[in-house]
Amino acid sequence: MQTYYDTRITEVGTDVADLIDGGVLILFAAGAPPELAEVSVLHAVTSGPTSEPPPVGALIRVGPVEAKLTAIGDLAWAKIADMGHVVVNFDGSPVSNRPGELNASAVDAGLLAGALRPGAAITITG
Template sequence: MTTFYRTKITEVGPDVADLIDGGVLILFAAGAPPELAEVSVLHEVIDGSTPQAPPVGAKIRIGEVEATLTAIGSLAWAKIADMGHVVVNFDGATTSNRPGELNASVLTTELLASSLKPGAIIAITA
């Protein structure tokens, strides 16, 4: 198994719940500007991104919850490497509408919300 990225949640912004109701999760490296931190899950990188982006079909695991990547925007992996920032849409779409975003299989709001806790590990593997 290849680990493409591994990070630890440090803080969950107060407005994250509003976005995950729509299946959207914003990750941003710790130290994000306050206006972005409010809507983001802040994290500290444990294992930085690999030079190669993960393939469609790779797994994204948040704590004990797992989804499958269904689309990878053309700029998403560069944003993760450069800023520790990416938007993940848990909508099952097979093409990404925005080049800086990832798409993953659908997760219920409750399941996604239950996984977002400081200390939880987020990993992308294949």
């Protein structure tokens, strides 16, 4: 199994839970501006991203919570590589409505929120 991306959570913004309730997770590399850090899960990359994006169907894991990627926006992987930033919509959509975003299968918002802790891994494998 290939690992496309592996990162560790460093901090969880104060407003992240509100977005998680709506199925949205925003990742931003540690050092994000304060106004973005409030709504983001800050992280430090341990490996990746790979030069090629993962395929639809690859697994995204946030701690113990697992989902399948259902769509990958045209610019999403480049944004991850350039800024460590991406929005993940856990809505199961087969089409990404925004070019810089990922879509994944729906997950339980409470479980996802509970998984967002400093030190927790976020990985994309396939």
